[in-house]
Amino acid sequence: xxxxxxxxxxxxxxYVKDLRRQPVSELFRGRPVISPDIxxxxxxxxxxxxxxxxxxxxxxxxxxxxxxxxxxxxxxLKEKIKFTNDYRIAATRREDxxxxxxxxxxxxxxxxxxxxxxxxxxxxxxxxxQVSAGGDNSCEMELNAAGNVNFDLGRYGIEFTASPRHADGxxxxxxxxxxxxxxxxxxxxxxxxxxxxxxxxxxxxSGGMYSGSPALDRRFIGEHHIDLYxxxxxxxxxxxxxxxxxxxxxx
Amino acid sequence: MSIQCKEISANPFTISLGSIPLMxxxxxxxxxxxxxxxxxxxxxxYYGVEVNDDLQLICCLADDNNHNFRIYSTMLPVGSNPVPxxxxxxPQLQVYEREIHENFGLFFDGHPWLKPVRYPxxxxxxxxxxxNYPFYVIEGEELHEVGVGPVHAxxxxxxxxxxxxxxxxxxxxxxxxxxxxxxxxxxxxxGLNGMKRSVICDNIVGDTSVxxxxxxxxxxxxxxxxxxxxxxxxxxxxxxxxxxxxxxxGDTAALCGDVAYQLGQVVCEALRTEIINTTQFWxxxxxxxxxxxxxxxxxxxxxxVAVKILRVLxxxxxxxxxxxxxxxxxxxxxARFEDIGTVTRRQAxxxxxxxxxxxxxGIRRDVRWSHPFQTYRERSFEPxxxxxxxxxxxxxxxxxxxxxxxxxxxxxxNDRRGIRDRxxxxxxxxxxxxxxxxxxxVEGWRGEICHSAVTDRDGxxxxxxxxxxxxxxxxxxxxxxxxxxxxxxxxxxKSFNLSYCGNDL
Numbered sequence: 242x243x244x245x246x247x248x249x250x251x252x253x254x255x256y257v258k259d260l261r262r263q264p265v266s267e268l269f270r271g272r273p274v275i276s277p278d279i280x281x282x283x284x285x286x287x288x289x290x291x292x293x294x295x296x297x298x299x300x301x302x303x304x305x306x307x308x309x310x311x312x313x314x315x316x317x318l319k320e321k322i323k324f325t326n327d328y329r330i331a332a333t334r335r336e337d338x339x340x341x342x343x344x345x346x347x348x349x350x351x352x353x354x355x356x357x358x359x360x361x362x363x364x365x366x367x368x369x370x371q372v373s374a375g376g377d378n379s380c381e382m383e384l385n386a387a388g389n390v391n392f393d394l395g396r397y398g399i400e401f402t403a404s405p406r407h408a409d410g411x412x413x414x415x416x417x418x419x420x421x422x423x424x425x426x427x428x429x430x431x432x433x434x435x436x437x438x439x440x441x442x443x444x445x446x447s448g449g450m451y452s453g454s455p456a457l458d459r460r461f462i463g464e465h466h467i468d469l470y471x472x473x474x475x476x477x478x479x480x481x482x483x484x485x486x487x488x489x490x491x492x
Numbered sequence: 493m494s495i496q497c498k499e500i501s502a503n504p505f506t507i508s509l510g511s512i513p514l515m516x517x518x519x520x521x522x523x524x525x526x527x528x529x530x531x532x533x534x535x536x537x538y539y540g541v542e543v544n545d546d547l548q549l550i551c552c553l554a555d556d557n558n559h560n561f562r563i564y565s566t567m568l569p570v571g572s573n574p575v576p577x578x579x580x581x582x583p584q585l586q587v588y589e590r591e592i593h594e595n596f597g598l599f600f601d602g603h604p605w606l607k608p609v610r611y612p613x614x615x616x617x618x619x620x621x622x623x624n625y626p627f628y629v630i631e632g633e634e635l636h637e638v639g640v641g642p643v644h645a646x647x648x649x650x651x652x653x654x655x656x657x658x659x660x661x662x663x664x665x666x667x668x669x670x671x672x673x674x675x676x677x678x679x680x681x682x683g684l685n686g687m688k689r690s691v692i693c694d695n696i697v698g699d700t701s702v703x704x705x706x707x708x709x710x711x712x713x714x715x716x717x718x719x720x721x722x723x724x725x726x727x728x729x730x731x732x733x734x735x736x737x738x739x740x741x742g743d744t745a746a747l748c749g750d751v752a753y754q755l756g757q758v759v760c761e762a763l764r765t766e767i768i769n770t771t772q773f774w775x776x777x778x779x780x781x782x783x784x785x786x787x788x789x790x791x792x793x794x795x796x797v798a799v800k801i802l803r804v805l806x807x808x809x810x811x812x813x814x815x816x817x818x819x820x821x822x823x824x825x826x827a828r829f830e831d832i833g834t835v836t837r838r839q840a841x842x843x844x845x846x847x848x849x850x851x852x853x854g855i856r857r858d859v860r861w862s863h864p865f866q867t868y869r870e871r872s873f874e875p876x877x878x879x880x881x882x883x884x885x886x887x888x889x890x891x892x893x894x895x896x897x898x899x900x901x902x903x904x905x906n907d908r909r910g911i912r913d914r915x916x917x918x919x920x921x922x923x924x925x926x927x928x929x930x931x932x933x934v935e936g937w938r939g940e941i942c943h944s945a946v947t948d949r950d951g952x953x954x955x956x957x958x959x960x961x962x963x964x965x966x967x968x969x970x971x972x973x974x975x976x977x978x979x980x981x982x983x984x985x986k987s988f989n990l991s992y993c994g995n996d997l
Contacts, residue, residue, distance in 0.1 A: 244818050248759060251811050255762040266769065268776035268791075292688040311691050311782055316790055316917075324776075371647045375674045377993050379698025379779050382742075384647050390758040391765050403645035420611055420622040420996075421650055421671045424642045450692050456613035456675035474781065475698065 255390050260482050269326040269477070270310040273303050276321040277343030283321060287314040293443070293450055297339075305330055305338040305348075305472040306446040331471045331484025338446070338472055350469075350487045358435045359468065363409055364489045366398040369439070370408035372428050375457065376415030379475035380442035384412065387478040394482055397491055405429075410437030410468070416448040419458035426461055437468040439485070441476045449474065495523050497553075497564040503863035504714035504932030505561065506925055509946065512550065513564045517575050520566035524551065528582045532556040534844045534857070536942045537931060538588040539957050540596050545570045547596055552931055552944070556862040561931070574599035584844025587963060610670035610996045614678060627654045628666045634658055638978065642671045649992035653981075660977050665970045672996035680956035686712065686786060686920030689953075693943075694781040697960060697994040699739055701777075702731040703936030704958075705784035707943040710865060711932035712786040715947065716922035720787065723911045725867040726904050727793045730801070731771070731783050733897040733904075736937040737805075738767040739989070740890035741812060746986045747887055748819060751828040759815045763808050770804045773797065787919025798905050809898045816891040820884070829884035833972035833984035836881060843967040847939015849988060852878050852885040859935035867904065883980075886987040893937075926951040938962065938991065960994025 257263045265271075284301035288294075291314060295307035303314070303322075315322040332338050333350045340348075373381050387394045388401065402408045405428045417425060429438070440462070443449040448457060471484045496513040515523075527533055537552040550565040568575065577600035579586040589600045591609045597616030600606065608615075611622045627639075636657055642650035650671035656664040676696055680689055693708035694701050706728050713720060720728075742764040748756030768778040775783040775791040783791055793801075819825055835845070840853035850857040858875035860868045876892045878885040924947050931944040939961030946955035965988060972984050 244814070245755060248755065248811075248814050248818060251814065252759050252762060255758070255765075266773040266776070268774075269772060270776045290687070292691040309691060309695065310777070311694070312776070312790070313687060313691075370643075372643055373647070373649045373672075375672050375993075376649075377695050377698035377701075378649050378991070379695075379701070379781075381647050381649060382699060383778075386765070389761045389765070391762060401647050405643075415672070416674055418672060418674050418996075419613060420673050421642065423623050424650065424671065428643050444695075450688075450695050451674045451676075451679070454613075454675040454679060456673050456678075474695070474777075475779070477778075 256393050257391055260392065260479065260486070263479060265326050265328060265477070265479065267326055269328065270312055270324045272305070272327040272330050272348060273308075273315070273322060273324045273340055274345045275301060275303065275340065275342040279318070279321045279342050283318055287317055287322070290314060290317055293452065300341060302339050302341040305340060306335060306470060307443065307449070307452070308472065309443055309449055309474045328477045328480045329483045330473070330480055331469055331487065333469060333488070335467070335470060338470055350484075355488060356435075356468070359437060359488065360490050362435065363437070364491065367410070367485065367489060368400055368402045368408050369410055369412050370405040370428060370432060371401055371412045371414065372421075372425050374413060374415040374421040374425055374445075375418030375451070376442060376444045380414035380444070383475045383478050384414070384441065384481065387481050392478045392482060397486065399485055405431035406433070408432050408436070410439065412439045412441055413445045414441050416444040416451040416454070416457050417459045417462060419456055422458035422461060429461070429465075438465055439469040439471065440467055441471045441481060443472055443474050446470050446472060495527065497523070497562040499560050499562055501560040503561070503859070503865045504710045504930060506714045506717070506928050506930040507563065509927050509929050512929060515564065515566055517566050517568060517572070520549070520551070520564065521576060521578055523564065524578055524585075525581045527553055527562065530555070531841060534846070535584060535588065536561070536933060536940065537944045537957060537959060538585065538592075540592050540598070541946055541955050542596075543567065547598065549592065550929065554863060554933070556857055559862055561863070563929070568598070573597070574601040576601050577603035579603050583842045584964065587967070608670065610673045612673055613675055622670055625668055627668070628664070630656050630664065635663065651992045655978055655981070657978055660979070662973045662976055662978050662981070665973050667966055667970055669966070669992055669995050672993040674997075676997040677956050677958060681953055683952060686922060690785050690918070690920065696958065696997070697991050698779055699991070700735065700936045700938065700941065700994070702735045702780040702784055703934050703941050705780075706732060706866070707932050707934040707941045709784050709786040710934070711930055711943045711945060712922060712924070714932060715924040715928060715930045715945065717925060718787070718922070721913070721915060722867070723908060723913060723915045724788060726908045727789060727915070728784050729867045730793065730901050730904050730908070731780050732934070732936070733901045734767060734771055734801075735780060737808075737894050737897050738764050738771070739937045740894045741767065743986060743989050744816065744819070744887065744890055746989070747829070747883070747983060748825070750982045750986055751825055753819065753822065753825050756815060756819045756825070759811070763812055766804055766808050770801055773800055785918030786922060788916035790917060792915045793905075793908055795909070798909055801905055802902060805898045805901060809895065812891075812894055820888060820891065826884065828983060829887055830882060832883045832980050833976060833987060834880070834882040835968050835972050837879070839971050840881065840968060843971070844964045845968050846964055847935065847961045848886060848889055849939065849965045849968045851875055852889050853881040854879040859933045859940050863933050865932070865934060883983050883987040924951040924953065936961065938989070939965065958997060960991050962990040962995045965990055966995065
């Protein structure tokens with residue numbers, strides 16, 4: 242008993258009090274800021290350089306749904322691109338993930354596209370079934386971390402369930418391999434209506450580095466309405482948590 | 493019979509394709525059997541490369557005690573199908589033969605079960621599919637089946653487990669994988685530039701990002717005929733050991749969670765957070781993605797990072813020692829781990845177990861010791877060994893390795909401080925030696941990661957092969973749960989924590 246008390250004292254208070262404003266280390270790769278005076282030539286250089294094709298070769302914008310946050314464009318053009326540590330980058334519309342040169346505004350959810358029933362029904366309790374489909378397991382580990390002793394997402398009534406029958410929606414990670422396509426569809430169908438779909442991580446949003454691989458089958462993503470996009474490689478627990486809280490309008 | 497093979501003692505290494513002894517399949521068969529009867533010899537790579545219409549099988553064995561590799565190959569002309577299976581004599585080759593069969597349609601006569609490894613998109617038999625895989629069946633009135641997955645109850649990767657049970661006891665567990673297959677090897681051999689290859693290698697197995705990036709970086713450096721500077725080598729090993737500490741502590745949390753010891757779970761969760769946040773402080777990513785690159789790094793370990801690492805490790809070391817001491821002396825916890833999920837030494841040797849799964853069965857198998865790479869070459873390193881092969885052994889090994897790694901990193905950080913030079917950035921334009929075969933091993937936290945590549949006459953990568961430690965070790969899990977209560981499956985599974993994405997690629 243004495244040992245346990247000593248361990249508990251060392252352990253102290255671990256939970257993050259304010260999940261909305263928790264600072265992360267300076268180098269964390271979050272929302273990028275692109276200088277308004279980036280030149281056409283520079284845009285050409287970095288759009289060719291980008292390993293996942295996230296940079297538009299005409300406008301020089303970075304699509305966070307495709308970006309794998311490797312920062313290579315910043316290393317190439319230090320004066321013009323800076324990845325800030327702003328982790329609140331989830332969005333309800335795919336196009337809101339595109340960061341244009343000269344824009345340094347926070348990414349926020351577009352309220353108009355949020356279905357009315359989401360907040361009405363799930364605001365105080367949202368149970369999710371996770372489907373892992375061809376990723377590298379880092380997003381899954383971050384989703385687990387979102388519920389751990391530090392981030393404790395459960396305090397808002399948001400949890401992962403063991404069965405799709407008990408869930409209000411699914412969270413998809415990974416680029417959706419052909420070998421998981423059927424299982425993904427079956428899991429989604431097993432969730433009772435109304436239900437939400439959340440994509441977590443660049444892999445799930447666009448296929449990431451595996452986009453275009455013949456081993457993928459992304460038809461499910463194309464055929465369904467996506468309620469929330471949570472970019473990242475992997476998505477940081479705070480990105481996921483803040484995205485969900487905004488979706489549910491939890492202050 | 494005289495043995496024809498190329499012996500190499502360096503890790504990583506590059507040799508010309510022409511220098512690999514080529515023999516007919518019969519000689520290939522007999523010398524494989526002859527060499528692999530020797531206990532410390534295990535296979536690190538055995539795969540097929542299409543040469544025009546023929547199939548070249550290249551085999552690389554590692555001899556742990558003599559610290560070297562032996563490479564040899566055979567060329568199978570079109571139509572030489574089937575060939576005799578070596579697996580009946582050397583069981584650890586069963587999974588390699590299944591993989592070759594799956595990729596090229598080559599039948600191995602006498603192989604007990606050419607079960608699909610991962611249903612790759614470019615498999616030889618396109619009529620077979622993941623969704624109608626015929627599971628192994630045992631008939632019997634007393635028996636029942638339990639199917640789990642591919643979507644599991646927890647937030648984990650997909651895979652299917654089919655238990656055949658006699659009452660509450662597991663008679664047989666069949667593991668079917670492949671759900672995570674996304675064509676990694678094919679993409680890496682598709683003429684990508686150096687930077688894209690490196691980024692892909694960060695994103696193959698997320699919990700071993702540093703291990704994979706390092707296996708790739710040193711393979712490319714070897715193919716380019718260069719060796720990274722001392723400071724870079726030290727930094728890479730610090731990254732690798734931080735990864736080991738983080739996963740071992742995280743898995744200790746999961747093990748405690750499975751036996752409802754909440755204090756152990758939450759304390760270890762918090763300690764893991766401390767470690768991965770330190771990696772993030774260093775390079776901006778909690779999993780170390782982007783930290784290791786061929787030729788150099790974008791994130792050098794400066795004084796600020798050094799201080800942070802030492803401070804965090806000192807604190808975590810103390811707190812982890814206290815909690816693991818409590819975990820492994822608490823009778824209600826130990827009772828759930830001890831004599832559960834036992835793999836015997838003989839089993840581990842026969843399936844070619846690597847890393848933790850081998851070391852917990854008393855097998856001295858650790859690349860840092862047997863085939864040292866990077867800065868391990870200059871340092872003495874003794875692997876931890878435990879003999880009992882059960883869940884408790886795998887838990888205790890993690891605890892010991894955490895404390896070893898902390899001590900090791902502390903030494904490395906201090907050595908790094910002694911080097912004043914600025915380190916170079918990555919070099920993505922290294923030109924690779926033409927017509928070569930290269931291989932690189934890294935001891936990740938699970939065990940031996942093998943990256944291997946073949947270049948064409950212009951120095952382009954035309955074949956890239958990856959072997960995760962889980963490739964062998966999944967079989968250890970299947971053996972561990974035999975005759976166990978099915979309710980002990982979760983602790984057995986967590987104690988190994990094997991990779992699905994590393995197997996499926």
